[in-house]
Amino acid sequence: MNMVSESIVKDMALAHNGHLKIDWVKEHMPVLNRIRERFEKEQPFAGLKVAISLHLEAKTAYLAKVVQAGGAEVTITGSNPLSTQDDVCAALVEDGIRVFAKYNPDPAEYKEHMIKTLETRPDLIIDDGGDLVTILHSERRDLLSQVRGGAEETTTGILRLKALEKEGKLEFPMVAVNDAFCKYLFDNRYGTGQSVWDGINRTTNLVVAGKTVVVVGYGWCGKGVAMRAKGLGAKVIVTEIDAIKAVEAYMDGFEVMPMSEAAKHGDYFVTVTGNRDVIRKEHFEVMKDGAILSNAGHFDVEVNKVELEALSTSRRIVRKDIEEFVMADGRKVYLLAEGRLVNLAAGDGHPAEIMDMTFALQAVSLAYVNEQYKAIGKQVLNVPYELDAMVAQYKLEALGIGIDKLTDEQKAYLDSWVE
Template structure:
């Protein structure tokens, strides 16, 4: 699409911000060698020629570069944000100048945010990339008329995959989706190292307070929780993990962390980070016993893990004391602080995962989109994993970019592993 056509269609905050957005995109481009290699392939093969692709992801520079890579493969790309507070207006403006249609603004109201999501789907895309299931939900509910051309897509998050599998289980899923979050090169690196670093980048930038010596409570010990806990330990914190899964709780204990229910952890925590994908992880009974000055943040998907209505019901005053910090004064005088309105602290109060980490995740997204386009007729309306060969290819591209080589099995070694008769 031409730049003028994208400008006419798009809804963004301020087109004049484009120069700064281009600088951000250029910076991540220089640090995403795997995605650059895939872009070279796409420019030659043009796998998306004549197709429309709609993307809903956290709309910042790394996502913008993914959109440009898909555009380089021949697609007419439309993009929107997957979180009201993570959209960067300068990046949106830059994408429009590059011929990508954008429906996104920083911090729109709830109704406008949903309208922007719907607008992004009104092109009737052939393929989608979703984050948390917002696009999929709209397509399966009030705007089923937009399903007409859809071949399938890819999902970024644990939360979104849970919703997709619920749709599949009920026999209601209308197109194939690739579970990118479940790929090795996603959760082993993005969820663990990406979330681990970016959460503390966001918290430290926002609060400007020390972590060493304080007690950090991490709710949830999945791959994201592992990363958050590991980085907190590295910053010198005393780490407590809360869990509902007995196996993960044992794992956290053996990794050297204290494990206890949230109602007990609430009494001793200085920082709280929720990473569960569920709701009401921190709620009324926990606020009742928290220390004065406790800092609450969320690194799960939606802003429901920290129950703000129950906090507000216990408060006599509320004020913004610093950008992205809301202070709640409780009836007994204690003060509790919520970062980034309870939304994703690493994106709403930071720049998200490091570019080198998202390089691998977005490489998987690009390759998965090509995979589903090549195979949608045979996949059926179900959730499928990223094929192992794509996962391994991303890892090999990453190793090559680092100048690292590894061993390969000899013919004799392969035969030994594949035969029950070899000793």
Template sequence: MNTVEKSVITDITLAPQGHLKIDWVKAHMPVLNRIREQFETEQPFKGLKVAISLHLEAKTAYLAKVVKAGGAEVTITGSNPLSTQDDVCAALVEDGITVFAKYNPDPVEYKQLMVKTLETKPDLIIDDGGDLVSILHSERQDLLDNVRGGAEETTTGILRLKAMEKEGELKFPVVAVNDAFCKYLFDNRYGTGQSVWDGINRTTNLVVAGKTVVVVGYGWCGRGVAMRAKGLGANVVVTEIDAIKAVEAYMDGFEVMSMDDAAKVGDFFVTVTGNKDVIRGQHYKVMKDGAILSNAGHFDIEVNKPELTEQSSSVRTVRNNIEEYQLKDGRKIYLLAEGRLVNLAAGDGHPAEIMDMTFALQAMSLKYVNEQYKDIGNKVESVPYELDEQVARIKLESLGIHIDTLSDEQKSYLESWSAH
């Protein structure tokens, strides 16, 4: 049975447009291109099955093709109902990759597509948000024995995996790609920072300059969102629960206040915490008429939608990816992309050059866990620094940038406690 017969997608005739998208990002992903060359020679995944759950757009598609070039039989599904691009799915099927994904399936079908992906009995997994791993450990434990290990893409997934490890429930090793330097320093900060505002701007078509932007959470993603908002001319307010990050935001030049106070002044709100209900009922009661809410965390739980609905007399879609909640007192609050990741559900996600580094880490981490899974054990493993540095060096080479190296004498000095 070929991939066309096995796959579940919307329309195979959309493939030509999908190929164009994939070819575009490939031309802007030099690090992943270098790794693909290595994989084609070394065949690190020969004879193995790899299951991938990521936001299924062009950059993810190219990662899947790189893993396939390494000898793997690849099956892929989406990690968010609104971020899957049907034309990209069709192109992957034509390229010999099994795809179980559609744009905006209902919740039942969305889950079924993930289960179908796991029923291919993968040896290795690339996950985003921990959904595949969660299903394996809860509903489909019969498929656990096949899995050697995996790699996790995002903060939310790492939190879930570490909780599983702490409770002794994790049954195979997972590499925490999200925590690698070349992930959070660049993807989370520069990728999220740019792509969030790409999504908000193209969706709303409103000016940001002069408005008050409330950034909820000042982790690496929050830093990026705040930095780009400032660059667009906004007055930026940061809310935090971590005192150290709050001081950092203050010293970076942003106002810092509680969410109760920030709710009164914000024009745009962006949540980037990974936690639930960070904007909720009490905040809607004091928001400005016309406030715009968006989320850049993995799950659509950061903005409490049930409580917003409770306070509303009507809800309608006023523009693609914009829902208008008319509150009972006459005020209107707007929610972008149903509270899902605004940069992917209402945009194309991170820039190709940024995901080049992240997906290079994913590919190399998958190779690493396949080689070392017996020694790692059932735990969340950090990306080895050597892989992080390798990705950074390939990136510098692609940019034509050369950096210094230590002399033997300098190395000796740094390694000696008695040197002067």
């Protein structure tokens, strides 16, 4: 197969720089390297086609190469128009992976790339936000029959999958990778926490210390964003709809209040809810002059851009990835990265060492669902604990850290109700 002629990328001349990026992350992903060694020997995907939709940058590219090393014919597309890196796409094509992706395509092109990826008739999929699954279950049901199952990366995607499952419409098993311990404890918390502020700081070049940061949503991603904001010297306010999470945020030392009140105080706003319109008209109307809005949820619907534009008298790009909206009273409100994922649309995403664990989970979960898809049936399932623990053990070994093991007597004691 000629992957150059079969792919859609911006410029194959960019491939050299893409290879350098992929080589760099490979050096910092020891867990995934170990999985790759296993896959090269065991060939779990021999003769199968795998379709991947993820943020298409270097770490994702290396995951694609690991799946390819397991015997798969891999096709990949981006899961966000502003996170695709054109040089990485070109490098993957040179490495024999079919790519349908460009940075910042128009909406029609973006959808076309998704559909072309599915038209390769994959046996397995790796999805981000449920986009591939949604297309398969709606307008392209003709491509469903060959799909054995797959794995989902995000909270948003799992919500969509569970809605399908609840309605009895899910047509194949999907592993909820986002709900694994090694995903939400490390990727969602430490990965999102660091990469969100990497993206904001790189884009704005403004100080965080002494400012007020409003974190909208206190799930694992929100916890990470709030923790890092505090570490940068900010005062942190958390808004929540869940009473338990709100108490947790309070106990963690943060102020908790409704968005209607928090909107008056924030210098920076970061949304991490997975829901729509969590910052909207009534909030824009009371914000400070110079408030900076950003989103770290999957879709660009958390900040209501339609209402923001309707309230403004003018708008302009004032710096790369910063759009200024001038209100009728002269206040200026700034939106980062078009309201898309600020850590990827305006940054390089999570650190390689963090994505090492998440993408190792993706790889082993994909192999698991391929082995067990008939027995699993049409459901959303958690990553088996033994796979989660295996990835954690590989990480410890890569770090040179040892831990204790139970003795036979201790195991017997824990399994007994008699002292």
